[in-house]
Amino acid sequence: MLEKASLGYRQVKTSAQTGLITEQNYGYYPTPYQIERYGAPKANEVVLTFDDGPHPKYTTAVLKVLEELDVPATFFVLGQNVMNYPDLVRRIVDNGHEVGTHSFSHPRMDQISYSRTNFEHDFSHRALSSATGQDTVLYREPFLRSGGPISSDRIWPLEVVQGRGTLIYGMDVVPKDWLGLSSQEISAYVVSQVEDGQGNVILLHDGGENRTPSVEALPSIISELRDRGYIFTTVSETLGINRSELMPEVSGPGLLFDRISFAFASLTITLLQAVFWCLLLIGLFRFTAIFSLALLRRKHTARSLGISPKVSVIIPAFNEEVAIHKCIESVLSSDYQNLEVVVVDDGSRDNTINEALEFKYEARVRYIFQPNQGKWSALNRAISSLNAEVAVCIDADTEVRTDAISKMVEHFADPKVGAVAGKITVGNVSNLLTAMQALEYVTAQNFDRRAYDHINGILVVPGALGAWRVSALKRAGLFCGETLTEDCDLTLSVSRSGYRIVYEEQAIAVTEAPRTVSALLTQRLRWSLGMFQSAWKHKNAVRERRTVGLVSIPDMVVFGYLFPLLAPVADLLILVAAYGYLVGDWTGDVGTNVSLVPPEMIWAYLALPAAEFAIALFAVLTDPVAKKRLILIWPVQRIIYRPLLYVSVFRALVRAASGSLAAWGKSKRYGGKLVAQEYAE
Template sequence: MSTTTPSRGRRRAPSRMERAAGKAAALQKPRVILALLLLLALVCVMLLDGYLRAEVGGDQRVRTGAASDDVPDDVLDGGPIVTFRGGRATTVSVPDKTIALTFDDGPNPTWTPQVLAILEKYDVPATFFLVGSMVSRYPGIVRDMVKQGHEVGIHTFTHVDLSYQSDARVRREMEQTQLALAGAAGITTTLFRAPYSSETDAIDNYSWPVYEKLGQDGYTSVFVDTDSDDWKRPGVSKIVRWATPEKDKGASVLFHDAGGERSQTIEALPKYIEEMRAKGYTFTTISGVMEQTNAAAPGAFDGPRLQAAHREATGAVLYEGKALVAAVAVAEWAVPALSVGLMVVGVAVMGRFGMMLVLARRHHRRRNRRRFSWGPTVTRPVSVIVPAYNEKECIANTLDSLAHSTHPIEIIVVDDGSTDGTADIAESLRMPNVRVIRQANAGKPAALNNGVRNASHDIVVMMDGDTVFEPDTVRQLVQPFADPQVGAVAGNAKVGNRTTVIGAWQHIEYVMGFNLDRRMYDLLRCMPTIPGAIGAFRREAVLAVGGMSEDTLAEDTDITIALHRAGWRVVYQEHARAWTEAPGSLKQLWSQRYRWSYGTMQALWKHRKSLTDKGPSGRFGRVGMPLVVLFQIVTPVFAPLIDLFTLYSMIFIDFRAALLAWCAVLGVQLLCAAYAFRLDREKYRYLLMMPLQQLAYRQMMYLVLIHSCVTALTGGRLRWQKLKRTGEVGTPAGAS
């Protein structure tokens, strides 16, 4: 039997709203690019923070026993200050009864301010060799240091042993530290002390080329001839004794204001200053030593007169330095805040897994106990509505599966303006209980509403044109209507084309979604969606809420929420199974999920007032709406950041701990998936694809959701997009 709705013979012209929607959709590409740029900016911030904290690429080996035959003897036997004025290496010794007090590895927010306070109290100048990454993190301390009259030098950016680095790495370490100093205090410096260096006689053939190159660039390398060894924490008295020069000689004395616990240094420093002054010593900076030497022996150095080490930062260096400090400030705030936020999200996700397992188990036990019954067996005929638009590959299989139904049905095929002969194929099958209704192309909601209006029975089953039912599907699906409070029933949709990688990934997703999520929502009485592939409704309930709405692209979610708000109960029937053809390519999958997620957001926004609904009809707003928003929108949006933070932790913090944490989460997901497969009596071999699913498929789903969020937040609209079908999902086993 065929019924034809009048058609103009061609597709209708787009309305003004649709034209506006098309223009808005055209703006989505730059908006998505903006979102990706923001994500890239976050990645850059995390990389910067990791670089500052973890000494990426650093080699902390201390050189021992290497040859030094390339190093000039007068350098090996000379003073602790090495300059290259006039292109020739020259050393400078600290004058007698003079101490050049130096500190390494700072600034540190705990110890450096205490050192500065002691030096200010005793009016002692000092030279601080600073690590650039620490300068960029604590610029205020460096400003105070310079303002107080102290001198600063470079101790590399990441405290790396430059002897084993490339020329490019050496140059980068120096330039980055100069930028940090420029941004922090508005200066640059010509002083340098290499990490892990000691006295000049320890210079070897590996390190000497570095000092020569830096000397040619105008740097003065500073070494040590008296070491307090305070980093060993030997006790205050030993620190003071070891830092005291022998026989009233002058010395470049090393202390540390960072790099570890420095309470003994803080306690020893005042005593050391007092003892040295009591012995007649004066304190000066490295530049002070050089100026004293130049004044005592004019012409001792070839080239221009030695000057103070600080230079005022100007031009691009100043602004680049300020930008670096600002970027580090953002990283210092963003990464900890992100870690706290992601910890909350992680706890929520794990809590959801736990809740799903508990509630799914309770749901399974309740539904499968012997005494469970919906009520008197439903035997009356029902109407099955099959909306179809260009389904020539699938429609025959779909109708053939319905022909073997064990429950009495009438089949209404609503051809929504197909151009591939779908309606002709349906009519050519000459099935006695099939009616074909032709209508001008108006969309799936209109096709479903047309089918509901023409249905002969009070229960209507809705399915997609690419789906096949098992013989017992309809009978199982309609049994919950024995309960007069039930207005709609969700069936169990299964992926039929699961032999490919993409199909297997979707198979895992479907099994988990239908056997964990839907069981949980059913038990909580807040089912968010009746799947378009298999769902049953009371005809009177559908008509009472206005039918399938065209307001959203997720008409199934829209009608489900509307039924909740009208006071009807929506349940899940796991034994009613439908086999659907999932998208076979990543492009089609993206298109489908983009529409689903965007349509879900539309439906939730449309029914936002459900949050204030009272009584039993407000249960979805009180329970379901928050759960859907939290676990289907908010959590997935932040989930990529969890993966980024995991990768960040593996690279910059603790690879083993981060990997174990990731494996633990994967283990929990595998446990949930295995239980879902057990409930659905599926083969476990597909779970072997789950680790790869977590690395690839899940990331794509997150990007789809982010894309949908960008579209929603920027006011764009989508139109329905037809997926290409192959018809490879045939009649299920047992239907013949």
């Protein structure tokens, strides 16, 4: 019982010369809070209470012991646990035990807001009523010290409870079973405290952390105290009231609504946790598989051709006035001599044509001009005019190293090879966004290609640098405008035609990555939507039992679309758990914080980033051209960059569902010697 504190009143007089107090008179004195403790058991009586339950393991074990030894008890339950285990609460009541509330989520009540305080009480009572059809007037404050509060800042939450007509029930004997005590230590402490006259209300825990020692100590506590002549009684008997007054029945239409609502909330949390564990296990499985395949991979080698087949390098261009000149220049600097350059202007509206015509006197360069019809059409227009055996397709914003083309052409000595994927690096690492993309290219793209090369499961021969056997192109049906990622579409078609797709990491092209978030989102929207279209178009590859159908396309669907959609669920659960752990995890006289989300999920969640970091570190350290300092921005990439990719995936799926497609989006080009920039560091 509480009596409020009151302020005092006094008057003072000060000296005009010194400013010191010369006289004071008290009108009335301040009074502190006054707390009256009542309802103590008789000297030979003991009340056994449990906090933080119900728990499916520990509460069940406690109930079994109490039933076997015919001992009553009072359980102070958490609303969130009642919501999750309503049948267990009903069993407590049906077995004749009494129930009190212990808040909904076990916060430190003096450190939360007034509205949160009301939430904790309202929802804990509603959860209990919906589960048992009975309410309770008993309440025990989380983290309440034995003997009651000794500081005024811990009083106001108790005032709120008292104003609701609730009885605040304390405790006397509190073995700190949350500190890892053994069952023998817990039992010895309880018995000695009762015998020494420290009180007769015992507090144990049946929820929260590992409560096995508390459960194991219970039979010993009961038998020891009984042998000393103590009788176990109930709270209602010590207070001199009926059980029905302590736990009044509740009825009305709201009861059914609450029962349905709490059941739905509990099911939702269970499903979210199931999603979390599935994502974690699947993610770790993929990490292990990709890492193992990358390590097992043996680079494809082919016998020498003896002759150098003619190669046509196709450069489709649309409004590429800034980059086209350096792209053509880098190709002409190639150490592979038997090649021609075919520049296809796809209806550019800027100065692209004039920039490309700077090479009009170069015998190895020829031009094709057409109205704007899309990149796929520009590529097919060039392919239809070729008399070469190999076509190398290069984006106009890309520059190739001198040996890139020769490295790729070597593989076509093997007639089973239909295409060769080059290695793409970012050449304009000028800000954090481009640096994060550079790290992504080293890990998520090039490293994955090494893994899939081992099983002939490469999904994309990149448009920035890819070599194709012309006969394989024609057999597969050339590029197609049915998807936004014509390179992925054609790669799957060539693979399904029976050819092998290989990866040549020494064939390096340097590209210009988007420098702004807006440009990046535009690019990734097209990629995400186009890859989804390609996967759907080639879904029959699964029935053909080819690697791209059995492994690559399912992997893309799961980890390219489903995983990004569900990963925020895991992130949300971890934020909730981290909040409870960092903000609410206060250890006091009685127990520790009880989180809605198990704290072990935090440590499990860290396993996936740890695996991703291991891959990133390995990829960067084993990549001879990667800037090693890129690994330093990995934490920033995961926190900032990954959500941007999630947004792109979500936008792509919305576009796919609505039928609204994306155009051949273009990033603003800034130019510059990309290869030179890449070598600069």
